[in-house]
Amino acid sequence: MTVFNNYFKIVKSYIPTIIIYTVIFVMISVLATSSIGNTTTDFSVSKPNVAIINRDNNSVLIDSFTEYLETTTNVKKLKDEEETLRDALFYTEVDYILIIPEGYTEDFMNLKNPKIDTMTVPSSYGAKYTEMLLNRFLNISNVYRTAGMDQEIIAKNVKIDLEKNADVIMMNEYDATGLAVASYYYNFTNYTFIAICVYIVGLIINSFNSTNIKRRNLISTFSYKKINIQLFAGNLCLALLIWLLFNIIGLIFYPEVMMSSHGLLLMINFLAFSITALSIGFLIGNLVKSREAMDGIVNVLALGSSFICGAFVPQELLGDFVISISKVLPSYWFIKNNNDIANLSSFDFNSLQPIFINMLIVLAFGLAFFVITNTVSKLKIKNS
Amino acid sequence: MFGHLFINRLKVLLKNKSAIFWTLIFPILLATFFNLAFANLYEDSKFESINLAIVNNDDFNNEHNFKTVIESLSKDDDNQIFNTKYVTEEKAKELLDDGKVAGYIIVNDKIDIVVKSNGIGQTTIKYVVDNYYQVTSVMGNIANFNPEALKTDILNKLNENTNNFNDISNKNVDATVVYFYSLIGMICLYGGTFGINAVNETEANLSKKGARVSVSPVHKFKMLIAALLVSLLIQYSEILILLGYLVFVLNINFGGQILPVLLLTLVGALAGLSLGMFIGVSNKKNEGMKMSILISVTMLLSFLSGMMVLKMKYIIAENVPILAKINPVNMVTDGLYSLYYYNTLDRYFYNVISLIVFSVIMIAISYVFIRRKKYDSI
Numbered sequence: 001m002t003v004f005n006n007y008f009k010i011v012k013s014y015i016p017t018i019i020i021y022t023v024i025f026v027m028i029s030v031l032a033t034s035s036i037g038n039t040t041t042d043f044s045v046s047k048p049n050v051a052i053i054n055r056d057n058n059s060v061l062i063d064s065f066t067e068y069l070e071t072t073t074n075v076k077k078l079k080d081e082e083e084t085l086r087d088a089l090f091y092t093e094v095d096y097i098l099i100i101p102e103g104y105t106e107d108f109m110n111l112k113n114p115k116i117d118t119m120t121v122p123s124s125y126g127a128k129y130t131e132m133l134l135n136r137f138l139n140i141s142n143v144y145r146t147a148g149m150d151q152e153i154i155a156k157n158v159k160i161d162l163e164k165n166a167d168v169i170m171m172n173e174y175d176a177t178g179l180a181v182a183s184y185y186y187n188f189t190n191y192t193f194i195a196i197c198v199y200i201v202g203l204i205i206n207s208f209n210s211t212n213i214k215r216r217n218l219i220s221t222f223s224y225k226k227i228n229i230q231l232f233a234g235n236l237c238l239a240l241l242i243w244l245l246f247n248i249i250g251l252i253f254y255p256e257v258m259m260s261s262h263g264l265l266l267m268i269n270f271l272a273f274s275i276t277a278l279s280i281g282f283l284i285g286n287l288v289k290s291r292e293a294m295d296g297i298v299n300v301l302a303l304g305s306s307f308i309c310g311a312f313v314p315q316e317l318l319g320d321f322v323i324s325i326s327k328v329l330p331s332y333w334f335i336k337n338n339n340d341i342a343n344l345s346s347f348d349f350n351s352l353q354p355i356f357i358n359m360l361i362v363l364a365f366g367l368a369f370f371v372i373t374n375t376v377s378k379l380k381i382k383n384s
Numbered sequence: 385m386f387g388h389l390f391i392n393r394l395k396v397l398l399k400n401k402s403a404i405f406w407t408l409i410f411p412i413l414l415a416t417f418f419n420l421a422f423a424n425l426y427e428d429s430k431f432e433s434i435n436l437a438i439v440n441n442d443d444f445n446n447e448h449n450f451k452t453v454i455e456s457l458s459k460d461d462d463n464q465i466f467n468t469k470y471v472t473e474e475k476a477k478e479l480l481d482d483g484k485v486a487g488y489i490i491v492n493d494k495i496d497i498v499v500k501s502n503g504i505g506q507t508t509i510k511y512v513v514d515n516y517y518q519v520t521s522v523m524g525n526i527a528n529f530n531p532e533a534l535k536t537d538i539l540n541k542l543n544e545n546t547n548n549f550n551d552i553s554n555k556n557v558d559a560t561v562v563y564f565y566s567l568i569g570m571i572c573l574y575g576g577t578f579g580i581n582a583v584n585e586t587e588a589n590l591s592k593k594g595a596r597v598s599v600s601p602v603h604k605f606k607m608l609i610a611a612l613l614v615s616l617l618i619q620y621s622e623i624l625i626l627l628g629y630l631v632f633v634l635n636i637n638f639g640g641q642i643l644p645v646l647l648l649t650l651v652g653a654l655a656g657l658s659l660g661m662f663i664g665v666s667n668k669k670n671e672g673m674k675m676s677i678l679i680s681v682t683m684l685l686s687f688l689s690g691m692m693v694l695k696m697k698y699i700i701a702e703n704v705p706i707l708a709k710i711n712p713v714n715m716v717t718d719g720l721y722s723l724y725y726y727n728t729l730d731r732y733f734y735n736v737i738s739l740i741v742f743s744v745i746m747i748a749i750s751y752v753f754i755r756r757k758k759y760d761s762i
Contacts, residue, residue, distance in 0.1 A: 016669075016673060017672070017673055017676045020676060020677060020680050021676065021680050024680040024681070024683065024684050025680075025683075027684065028683070028684060028687045028692070031687070031696070032687070032692060032693050032696070035693060035695060035696060035699055083726070083731075086725065086726075087698065087701075088698075089553065090557065090559055090721075090725060091559070091690075091694065091695050091697060091698030092559070092694075092695065093695070093698055093702075097553075099552075113547070113548075115547060115548060115549055115550040116548060116549050116550070117549070117550050117551075117552045118549045118550065118551050118552065118553070119551070119552060119553035120551060120553050125504050129504075129507065129508070129511070131549065132511060133511075134548065134549070135548055136515065136518070138548045139541055139542050139548075140518070140522055140542065142541055143522060143526070143538055143539065143541050143542055144522075144525070144526070144529075146533070146538055146541065147526050147529060147530045147533040147538060148529070148530055148533070149529060153529070157522075157525045157529075160521065160525070161518045161521040161522050161525065162518060164514065164517040164518050164520075164521045165510075165514050165517065166495055166496070166497055166510055166513035166514050166516075166517060167494065167495075167496050167497070168496075168497045168498075168499060168506070168510055169496055169497065169498045169499070170499060170500070171477075171480065171498055171499065171500045176500070176501035176502060177501075177502060180501075188692075191692065195683070203672075290402040290403070290406070291672065291675065292400075292402055292403040292406040292407060292577070293402055293405075293406045295406070295410075295577075295675070295679055296406035296407070296409065296410035297406075297410075299410060299414065299683075300410055300413045300414055300417070303414055303417070303691075303692075304413065304414060304417035306692070307417050307418055307420070307421040308417055308420050308421050312421075312692050312693060313421055313422075318421060319423055321420075321423070322420050322421060322423065325420070343483060343501075345481060345500065346481075
């Protein structure tokens with residue numbers, strides 16, 4: 001236990017660094033997830049975000065149009081300024097901006113087919129769907145106008161028409177949106193946990209690997225394997241603490257989802273990944289000596305794997321080529337598993353089997369990294 | 385004298401090959417990963433047809449109009465919305481459970497949609513069925529008001545893609561460039577490691593080397609300025625290499641104006657260096673600790689500038705504008721963004737000036753820490 005105990009003495013001396021790192025990355029995790037959205041169990045249509053700029057006078061037609069938009073989309077208030085509008089569009093705060101030109105109502109009622117100016121996020125789903133919704137209103141109103149109705153009657157009829165809605169039956173008793181948010185939170189740990197874990201573990205292991213200390217350790221009666229195992233155990237305790245912290249925060253923010261079987265599976269999956277992330281940190285700590293190299297590698301690993309394995313950008317949006325590359329990384333399987341868990345609708349053996357297989361794949365990566373670390377240590381001893 | 389200090393400091397830094405290599409290679413690797421992840425993203429956000437199952441029962445086959453609507457939307461042409469499978473109810477449930485379809489439609493006395501989750505596909509299915517009901521309702525209303533009108537082709541207008549809109553937005557916009565811009569912002573701040581290193585090796589109370597050089601008969605500020613200038617030179621060269629890689633290898637669009645980009649990254653590098661200097665002199669923790677502070681702060685600032693979640697930049701700018709205004713990574717990102725997206729340079733210059741102000745403040749505070757320090761023994 002000498003090595004194990006000594007490990008924690010070193011941990012103690014790094015406590016400020018560990019706290020800074022953990023606090024900042026946990027903050028990033030929480031902020032990122034909270035930007036995703038709210039949770040509900042009923043069926044709700046995905047409402048696109050739309051802004052209306054009305055440069056025409058108010059009229060019954062425009063009022064009923066606005067009312068229609070407010071029920072079918074999320075109407076965001078934006079100032080009628082070029083920069084405000086363009087920024088909102090660029091960062092997809094809104095998918096669609098409508099600018100109703102002056103004299104629109106009059107032209108519409110005279111069947112001149114006036115046009116509404118629009119600004120859209122190019123080829124996005126939200127924009128296309130909004131256009132479908134808007135066309136529906138405008139086409140129906142236009143038909144009524146052609147049939148000879150005036151504004152009031154049009155508004156009244158359109159209202160009746162658009163209240164005719166299909167019934168949607170939700171087959172899932174689980175909170176799908178809540179699960180999606182929780183699995184996003186765990187996907188995001190691919191970045192934050194790797195960053196914390198690899199960095200801290202690397203830092204501590206590194207202090208065991210400075211030449212003099214290493215030589216001193218090697219002539220002791222302890223074999224390098226025993227030393228490595230005890231060091232790994234020390235790291236494991238630390239990693240488990242951080243794992244626990246992330247789960248507690250998950251529980252605080254998403255209590256309902258996390259207290260369910262889905263939540264439990266997410267935690268177990270995260271545990272498997274934590275062990276693997278730890279063994280990556282362990283390997284890097286043993287391979288890399290210089291601090292600059294460490295900073296660089298941590299970032300490339302944490303950020304790079306998060307980007308190409310779908311922690312930030314959903315996996316289904318990544319191209320086939322990227323996916324085939326990311327499959328050689330444990331992050332891919334971890335994230336895929338989070339998404340699969342969120343989509344589970346039953347917990348029988350058949351549906352759970354692929355989930356556990358994914359976890360085993362993640363753990364197998366961890367085991368492989370551990371074996372590589374031992375081989376590297378062995379080679380280093382031979383060389384020195 | 386100054387030339388001598390400058391050259392020697394340059395030699396010292398260049399000797400540290402591992403630092404040079406990593407600070408150079410790490411952003412290039414990251415940019416490559418970004419590029420990989422986004423290569424398909426823009427293409428794939430285009431509208432894809434939705435998988436739908438229909439329970440093929442008698443009620444469905446008797447609902448002729450509805451059947452026609454579904455069939456026309458499932459045709460494999462430009463207007464295709466659905467990939468439709470006609471199956472039994474059991475099979476439809478199975479497909480839904482396996483996630484093979486977004487939902488299924490079952491016609492009994494009315495048309496029901498069965499789904500498992502909320503989403504784009506589900507919303508579209510609902511839209512189509514709603515539409516079917518609504519067209520029926522429109523026909524009823526017209527029949528009541530003016531039955532004669534129904535004899536004309538008036539109803540065709542409902543499904544026509546009449547040109548109701550005139551799109552005035554700028555079409556060739558690719559939001560993913562912002563990820564690369566914030567990467568540049570991050571690298572500017574990473575240069576702060578050179579700043580920490582520079583003060584660490586010139587301040588007597590921070591390192592033995594600092595104590596050694598402090599007893600030499602050289603003015604301390606000369607030495608510090610030489611060290612900082614060398615750091616700026618190396619850091620800026622690295623940024624230029626990164627920019628070259630982004631522009632010539634990855635073909636990232638910077639809006640076509642080279643000089644403003646060069647100026648912005650230069651003041652960005654200065655901001656990073658001065659932040660590093662500030663972290664270096666403001667406390668007596670060891671160098672490793674200072675590096676950790678710099679790096680974790682940089683990561684947080686990069687996150688707030690949209691490096692991991694693009695929309696975060698907008699959320700912060702809208703809700704906590706002050707945080708966006710004092711964040712140097714955001715200044716670099718926003719400056720590059722405004723060059724790419726806007727034709728005027730106002731917003732760009734606002735960011736350049738913000739970066740200069742940030743640097744001046746950092747340097748001024750650091751100066752207060754450094755000035756007039758003398759040690760009898762240390």
